[in-house]
Amino acid sequence: MRGIWQHRLRMLAVLALLVAAVFPLYWMLVTSLTASSDLFAAAPHMLPSLAELGIYREAFLNIPVATWLTNSAIVATGTMVLSIALGTLPAYALSRFRFRGKGLLGFGLFATQMLPEAMLVVPLYAIFGQLSLLNTLAGLILANTAFTVPVITWILKGAIDGVPIDVEEAARIDGCSQIDIVLAVVIPLIAPTLAAAGVIAFFHGWNEYVFAQTLVSSQELRTASVGLAGFVGELSTPVHSVMAVGIIYTLPAVIFYLFVQRYVVAGLTAGSVKG
Amino acid sequence: MVAGIGSRSMTKSAPPTARLEGSRWTPYIFTAPVAVYLLLFQGYPLVQELLLSFTSTSLLSPRDHVYVGLDNYNDLVGTSDFHGTILVTALYTVACVLLAIGLGLAAALLLDRPFRGRGVARAAVTIPWAAPPVAVALIFTWMFNAQYGIFNHAFRFLGLASANENWLDNPKLALPAVLLTTIWQIFPFASVVLLAALQGVSAELREAAVIDGADRLSVFKAVVWPTIQPSVALLALFITIWSLRRFDLIWLMTQGGPIGATNTLVIELYRQGFVYRELGLAAAVGMIGLTIALVVTLIYFRATARAERAKGQR
Amino acid sequence: MASITLKNVTKSWGGKPAVSDINLDVPDGEFLVLLGPSGCGKSTLLRMLAGLESVSQGEIHLDGRRVEHLPPSARDMAFVFQSYALYPHMTVRRNITFPLIMRQFHWWFHLPVIGGLAKRRIERSPEVTGLVERTAKILALTEMLDRYPRTLSGGQRQRVALGRAMVRHPEVFLMDEPLSNLDAKLRTSMRAEITKLHREVGGTFVYVTHDQVEAMTMGTMIALMRSGVVQQFGRPRDIYTNPANTYVARFIGTPPMNLIRARVEAGELRIGETGFAMPAHVSTAALRGQKEVLVGLRPESLAIVAAGSPATIAGEVAMVEHIGAESLVSVKLRHAATAHEEEEQEQSAVMATAPGYSDLKVAEPVAIRLTLSDTVFFSAETGERLAA
Numbered sequence: 001m002r003g004i005w006q007h008r009l010r011m012l013a014v015l016a017l018l019v020a021a022v023f024p025l026y027w028m029l030v031t032s033l034t035a036s037s038d039l040f041a042a043a044p045h046m047l048p049s050l051a052e053l054g055i056y057r058e059a060f061l062n063i064p065v066a067t068w069l070t071n072s073a074i075v076a077t078g079t080m081v082l083s084i085a086l087g088t089l090p091a092y093a094l095s096r097f098r099f100r101g102k103g104l105l106g107f108g109l110f111a112t113q114m115l116p117e118a119m120l121v122v123p124l125y126a127i128f129g130q131l132s133l134l135n136t137l138a139g140l141i142l143a144n145t146a147f148t149v150p151v152i153t154w155i156l157k158g159a160i161d162g163v164p165i166d167v168e169e170a171a172r173i174d175g176c177s178q179i180d181i182v183l184a185v186v187i188p189l190i191a192p193t194l195a196a197a198g199v200i201a202f203f204h205g206w207n208e209y210v211f212a213q214t215l216v217s218s219q220e221l222r223t224a225s226v227g228l229a230g231f232v233g234e235l236s237t238p239v240h241s242v243m244a245v246g247i248i249y250t251l252p253a254v255i256f257y258l259f260v261q262r263y264v265v266a267g268l269t270a271g272s273v274k275g
Numbered sequence: 276m277v278a279g280i281g282s283r284s285m286t287k288s289a290p291p292t293a294r295l296e297g298s299r300w301t302p303y304i305f306t307a308p309v310a311v312y313l314l315l316f317q318g319y320p321l322v323q324e325l326l327l328s329f330t331s332t333s334l335l336s337p338r339d340h341v342y343v344g345l346d347n348y349n350d351l352v353g354t355s356d357f358h359g360t361i362l363v364t365a366l367y368t369v370a371c372v373l374l375a376i377g378l379g380l381a382a383a384l385l386l387d388r389p390f391r392g393r394g395v396a397r398a399a400v401t402i403p404w405a406a407p408p409v410a411v412a413l414i415f416t417w418m419f420n421a422q423y424g425i426f427n428h429a430f431r432f433l434g435l436a437s438a439n440e441n442w443l444d445n446p447k448l449a450l451p452a453v454l455l456t457t458i459w460q461i462f463p464f465a466s467v468v469l470l471a472a473l474q475g476v477s478a479e480l481r482e483a484a485v486i487d488g489a490d491r492l493s494v495f496k497a498v499v500w501p502t503i504q505p506s507v508a509l510l511a512l513f514i515t516i517w518s519l520r521r522f523d524l525i526w527l528m529t530q531g532g533p534i535g536a537t538n539t540l541v542i543e544l545y546r547q548g549f550v551y552r553e554l555g556l557a558a559a560v561g562m563i564g565l566t567i568a569l570v571v572t573l574i575y576f577r578a579t580a581r582a583e584r585a586k587g588q589r
Numbered sequence: 590m591a592s593i594t595l596k597n598v599t600k601s602w603g604g605k606p607a608v609s610d611i612n613l614d615v616p617d618g619e620f621l622v623l624l625g626p627s628g629c630g631k632s633t634l635l636r637m638l639a640g641l642e643s644v645s646q647g648e649i650h651l652d653g654r655r656v657e658h659l660p661p662s663a664r665d666m667a668f669v670f671q672s673y674a675l676y677p678h679m680t681v682r683r684n685i686t687f688p689l690i691m692r693q694f695h696w697w698f699h700l701p702v703i704g705g706l707a708k709r710r711i712e713r714s715p716e717v718t719g720l721v722e723r724t725a726k727i728l729a730l731t732e733m734l735d736r737y738p739r740t741l742s743g744g745q746r747q748r749v750a751l752g753r754a755m756v757r758h759p760e761v762f763l764m765d766e767p768l769s770n771l772d773a774k775l776r777t778s779m780r781a782e783i784t785k786l787h788r789e790v791g792g793t794f795v796y797v798t799h800d801q802v803e804a805m806t807m808g809t810m811i812a813l814m815r816s817g818v819v820q821q822f823g824r825p826r827d828i829y830t831n832p833a834n835t836y837v838a839r840f841i842g843t844p845p846m847n848l849i850r851a852r853v854e855a856g857e858l859r860i861g862e863t864g865f866a867m868p869a870h871v872s873t874a875a876l877r878g879q880k881e882v883l884v885g886l887r888p889e890s891l892a893i894v895a896a897g898s899p900a901t902i903a904g905e906v907a908m909v910e911h912i913g914a915e916s917l918v919s920v921k922l923r924h925a926a927t928a929h930e931e932e933e934q935e936q937s938a939v940m941a942t943a944p945g946y947s948d949l950k951v952a953e954p955v956a957i958r959l960t961l962s963d964t965v966f967f968s969a970e971t972g973e974r975l976a977a
Binding site: 007010011013014017018020021022024025027028031040086087089090092093094097099101102105108109112113114115116117118119120122123124125126127142143145146147149150153178203206207209210214225228229231232233239242243246249250253254257258261265 | 298301302303304305306308309310312313316317319320321323324327334337381382385386388390396398399400401402403404405406407408409410411412413414415416417418422423425443459463467471516519520522523527528541544545548549554557558561564565568569572
């Protein structure tokens with residue numbers, strides 16, 4: 001019957017899609033667990049071998065992975081905290097208030113998404129130089145936040161749009177001030193989206209490369225993105241060690257993302273789906 | 276909780292005008308910090324870049340500007356290399372839009388109908404998007420490797436001739452390779468947006484088309500496509516702007532080479548500034564890229580406004 | 590010829606039946622109304638007729654052909670949705686033309702240039718444009734042919750939906766509560782239009798609604814459904830005067846038929862404290878030895894007379910509703926009970942009609958005189974009709 005074959009074909013296509021989506025990361029994992037001798041073998045091994053977990057230990061010993069990851073974590077956390085702190089109130093304002101310049105602000109936030117980091121890095125370098133923020137993780141956090149805040153604001157605005165106004169009006173009648181309403185009433189109601197936005201901001205900071213490369217020069221402050229970038233394409237460091245670092249760097253991002261992707265999707269599509 | 280706060284506020288004896296609530300200034304107070312922040316860290320640098328583009332400045336002595344007017348722009352526009360850059364950027368952008376949306380739509384259509392494990396599939400498909408670009412560049416570069424890369428292994432296994440090319444060193448293969456990497460990373464975003472759009476397609480409308488005798492493709496063209504078209508247009512806009520911005524992947528994999536095969540505007544910008552140390556030229560390249568992005572956005576808004584007017588007024 | 594026959598049609602969702610063992614025989618040209626409350630399975634049945642739902646068991650015959658396994662497009666049926674389901678991105682003209690193009694479709698119509706040209710040729714051909722324009726004229730849509738559905742009112746959209754259904758001249762028209770999205774006034778005028786359409790166009794209409802007024806005024810046959818089972822199938826008049834069970838009795842007619850509890854004792858009917866002679870048209874045998882029965886009488890068969898009159902049931906006025914030409918009076922009976930399922934409080938109120946603008950006041954003591962020759966008897970246990 002036509003129906004069954006169609007279904008089977010469809011399932012096959014879905015399988016192919018999933019394999020394609022997951023394979024490169026899988027391959028990174030496999031390579032990280034492949035013995036040196038096998039890395040350059042004629043035929044590749046397709047399955048990871050747990051016997052090679054020692055590679056990970058070696059990687060930590062030979063490569064300053066711990067330092068890199070710590071720095072990345074600091075930058076990411078700072079970006080997350082600062083983005084949420086800066087973005088929450090404007091998100092509320094854009095959602096609930098009508099005021100002069102609202103359209104301009106909205107457009108401005110959108111316009112920042114058009115600017116490449118590579119373009120602004122030079123003037124930022126100069127500014128940071130004057131503010132003594134060069135070669136500091138704090139500087140990185142500030143720079144990253146500038147690019148993350150618009151996205152966070154937009155996501156939070158979408159979430160606040162979905163909160164019925166009655167709850168706030170009840171609080172107003174009870175005598176709450178505006179700030180109270182935002183902090184104590186609205187925020188708890190959008191907690192899941194807030195968490196998702198936090199995760200997004202975190203990983204903007206975690207994944208960021210250009211600023212981390214340009215604005216920070218000392219080795220102790222190097223982030224994992226820059227450290228890992230140094231290995232791309234070169235073969236002098238053992239590939240499996242490099243891939244091991246890659247996995248350690250990538251896994252948190254993917255795992256956390258899988259946890260919050262429901263809310264990310266909801267936040268994105270609320271605004272972007274029209275018609 | 277609300278009652279508790281209420282009673283606390285009730286004990287405040289501030290006169291109404293002093294309370295934040297209802298104040299005319301509240302919206303401005305709420306939005307000022309972010310506005311100031313963005314003006315400082317994005318607006319001001321942008322203005323700097325604009326000014327820089329009219330000067331000749333070296334990376335080594337960034338404070339010394341020599342005013343050259345429009346020379347930078349003229350030089351760029353006149354160079355055939357720059358034409359190549361524009362071409363590469365255009366190719367890259369258009370290919371990204373078409374392929375990411377195409378693949379994203381295919382994925383969304385596949386994941387639209389219910390089946391066992393659909394939730395897992397939907398989540399798994401979004402994984403590429405979660406991976407950090409640096410890691411993606413790393414693994415794909417390894418996969419494209421001439422002797423040891425998995426792609427060439429596969430081609431050799433399938434008996435396809437002398438698959439010994441290093442993709443990223445081959446002027447003909449470098450752009451496709453970078454495109455493949457980019458599409459892999461961004462198609463999940465397209466599929467998520469389109470999946471949401473597909474949910475908005477009315478089942479009754481589909482049934483009406485079926486009863487009218489439409490085959491599957493006709494149902495798609497008459498019912499599904501018109502409904503998801505706004506989302507597709509918005510996606511196209513976003514992917515276009517991102518393609519004009521995309522730096523990490525391309526720079527790490529090919530640095531814009533070989534021989535400019537993957538040299539997009541952003542790459543050119545970076546190279547001018549940090550390799551050739553010509554900050555003025557770099558800024559000019561940046562401005563040109565920004566202008567293109569602005570024009571595309573304008574076209575998008577005009578086109579959607581016109582389309583909506585046509586359907587709604589008539 | 591477009592007769593419809595349903596044989597033992599059943600539809601189950603994972604073991605739970607939505608529609609059970611339906612048997613209906615609808616001759617060609619009838620206007621069948623599938624009536625019932627929401628969830629009774631009428632829409633499911635309609636969709637099975639259309640081919641939008643599969644049939645778990647049973648057969649569907651159209652004109653003697655078995656069609657239950659055929660896809661919708663092969664069944665020569667047209668469907669009008671509750672939400673009209675107009676193609677929003679096509680003009681009215683295109684909406685109506687669409688089924689005609691699809692009917693002549695070939696696989697290569699999908700090819701970019703050639704397909705477009707072929708489709709346009711069909712669209713512009715005199716037969717097609719003629720059909721579309723004639724359909725538009727019948728439905729008074731001629732001025733709107735080049736407008737988009739979004740700019741039309743509810744009633745206009747409804748007519749476009751009808752036009753799209755009609756233009757193919759199908760043998761069967763299926764309509765799923767097409768009027769429920771319209772306001773009351775529009776509904777009344779559209780009702781008349783649909784009935785007129787049926788007269789002019791012919792063919793068999795199957796119409797789903799929960800509104801029994803629509804059913805009674807539009808249908809030539811009614812199938813009243815409840816929880817997936819047909820309670821009664823027949824002409825509106827029969828269903829009104831001879832309901833098959835208490836559910837039908839209470840569903841049809843506004844206000845619904847009264848069901849008064851009575852005892853059969855020594856060949857007599859005892860209601861409350863009053864005894865009544867058994868009406869002529871009913872024999873005790875017909876009551877099958879039931880001791881307790883339900884006496885079904887429509888409000889127009891109850892008369893309100895002065896308290897204390899002979900051969901009446903005593904009661905007092907509970908509520909009066911002035912409709913204009915008559916008044917609906919709810920009377921609480923003393924010493925008698927009713928069997929009206931939907932009411933929760935103690936059941937003892939019947940509805941009667943009084944002519945004109947009644948002067949009766951609440952709590953006024955009155956008496957009810959019954960026109961027993963109109964009675965339909967029901968079993969007190971099962972609710973099934975015993976005799977009429």
